[in-house]
Amino acid sequence: MTQFPDVSRSQELYKRAGELIPGWTQLISRRADQFARGVSPIYAQRAKGSHFIDVDENEYIDWVNAVGAIILGHADDVVDGAVKEQIDRGSLYTLNSPLEIELAEELCKTIPSAQMVRYTKGGGEACSVAARIARGTTGRDKILVCGYHGWHDWYQAANYGVDPESGEYPFAGIEPTGVPRALAGSVIPFTIPSPS
Secondary structure, eight states, X not given: OOOOOOOHHHHHHHHHHXXXXXXXXXXXXXXXXXXXXXXXXXXXXXXXXXXXXXXXXXXXXXXXXXXXXXXXXXXXXXXXXXXXXXXXXXXXXXXXXXXXXXXXXXXXXXXXXXXXXXXXXXXXXXXXXXHHHHHHHHXXXXXXXXXXXXXXXXXXXXXXXXXXXXXXXXXTTOOOTTSOGGGTTSXXXXXXXXXX
16 A cells, blocks of 8 residues: 655645735746645755755655756755855845856857847746847747746736636636736747657
8 A cells, every 4th residue: 555645744834825825836836736735745845966855854856856947956065065155255246247257158158059148037037038039039029939938928918818727728727817918819829749
C-alpha cells in the first residue's frame, strides 16, 4: 500500500493564504489546484541542489526548478557566494553599475544572435518589452503566443476569445477583467500539435 506524505502543515498554510491572497498565490505556476490536493506539498521551506524540503519536512526532487529560473539548482555555493559578496557592496544603486556592461558583453559573446542587451525586473516585463519591440519593428498589431506570459493587458487580451473556465487557454479561472476590450483579437493563442 502506498503511503502518502503528511502535508498537514502545508494544508494549514494554504487555508490561511486563501483568506489573505487572491488565488492563494501570486504565480499561476504555483497554484496548488494543479496538483493532488491533500497529497502534494504546497509550501517549501528550504532547498539545495535538485531537492526541496516542504514545511512538513518531506523531501522531494524539484522537477520544475522554479520554472527554469534556477538551472544550476537551489542554493548553488558558487552563485550564492557571489551574490553574498555583492550584497556586502550594495545590491541596488541609484546609478548604473559596471556589472551591467560585463554581463551584456558576456551575453552577446555567448548568444550568437545577440547584438545588444535590455534588462528587465521580471519575466512579465520582459515579455511586454518583447511584444512592444515586435510590434514596433514589424508595424503589426497582432501577436501569436504559446504558453503563459504574465498578467499584462497585451497578453491577457487573449482570454477574450476563450471561455476561461474551460481550461482551454491559457489557464482556467483567469478572466480578462480590467483588460481593455479594444485589445480583443490582438493576441492569438496557438498550441503546438502533439506528435502523432
